[in-house]
Every structure is written in structure tokens, then in C-alpha cells.
């Protein structure tokens with residue numbers, strides 16, 4: 223590990239597991255956070271090379287005449303087809319990967335966090351030093367997601383869950399697991415991992 227650059231730490235977890243909630247605690251501790259999902263949306267809208275690749279793959283209709291991403295078109299034609307989802311991910315994930323490397327190299331903190339719903343699923347754990355999985359039971363995740371996102375149906379949440387690796391598998395692959403259940407305090411678990419990661423530098 224190059225000690226001049228921050229340790230690269232991924233934080234993942236299934237939908238509604240509490241990634242964003244846990245990440246906020248790290249952020250309060252002064253750790254820079256890169257939101258891969260937000261940044262992916264930004265890059266699809268603003269990275270000219272990525273835009274060209276998306277148009278080549280799915281047609282010029284992928285963008286509206288004013289240059290903004292044609293979300294309705296993509297939702298109907300790409301996100302409804304698992305093979306096309308794989309294809310768009312294969313364009314977007316490498317762009318996010320190199321954008322994250324550039325971002326991380328501009329930080330001097332002992333470690334930085336990359337928050338992403340899919341890390342093991344996309345293989346991006348290969349370019350991270352450690353991965354934290356935020357783990358909570360399916361029933362709890364479902365209830366929290368439906369409460370947070372009233373616009374989603376239970377079926378839609380299950381569809382998203384089915385695109386993600388099972389929690390047990392991610393727990394085995396992760397270097398650290400944070401259990402986000404109703405009877406476990408988050409802050410002590412975050413502090414323990416924070417101290418460990420700080421001690422590496």
C-alpha cells in the first residue's frame with residue numbers, strides 16, 4: 223500500500239441496509255466520502271466520452287435534444303432488460319472507477335470511503351484495499367425502504383434485491399461487517415473500524 227495516498231475503502235450493503243446512514247457517521251469523523259451512485263448519474267450527464275459510448279450502445283435517443291439524459295427512454299428500454307443493464311453497467315462502472323481514483327488521489331486523509339450499492343457484484347472490490355458491508359435482515363431492509371420510499375412497491379424492492387448478492391455472501395467477502403439491526407448501536411461499530419483504518423497509516 224502506498225502510504226502517500228489514502229487507503230481505499232468501499233462501503234456497500236443491500237438496499238435499505240443503512241449504507242448512507244453509516245457513511246454519515248464516517249463523514250462526521252472527517253472521512254471524505256465518494257458516492258458512486260450519485261457520481262455515476264453525474265458522469266452519465268457530463269462525461270462526453272461516456273455519453274458517446276452510451277449513444278453508440280443504445281442510440282441517440284439516450285439523450286434529449288437539450289443534452290440531458292433521457293431517463294424515460296433508458297428506464298423503458300435499458301433498465302427493463304437485464305442484459306442491457308449489464309451492458310450499461312459495463313460502460314458506467316469503469317468511468318466511475320477512474321473518476322474515483324482521480325478523486326481519491328486528491329485527498330490526504332488516512333483513508334477515503336467509496337459508497338456503492340454494488341461493489342462485489344461489479345468486481346470493483348478488486349481496486350479497493352478494504353470493503354465494509356452494512357448488514358441487516360431482509361425483513362428490516364424491506365420495511366425501512368418502503369417507509370423511506372413510499373413511491374416504490376414491495377415488488378419493485380424485491381426486484382432490486384434480486385440484482386444484489388445475498389447479504390450472507392457479502393458478509394463473507396467483506397473485511398468488516400457493520401450490523402445495522404434495531405438492537406445494535408452503530409456508532410461504536412463505526413469507531414472500531416475507524417480506529418483500525420487510521421492505525422494502518
Ligand code: ATP
Pocket residue numbers: 235236237238239240241242243244339366367369370402403404408
Ligand atoms: P439504498 O441502497 O437504497 O441507498 P441505504 O443502504 O443507503 O439504502 P439508508 O438510506 O441509509 O440505506 O437507510 C434506509 C432507511 O432506513 C432510511 O430511511 C434510514 O433513515 C433508515 N435507517 C437506517 N438505519 C437505521 C437504524 N439503525 N434505525 C432506524 N432506521 C434506520
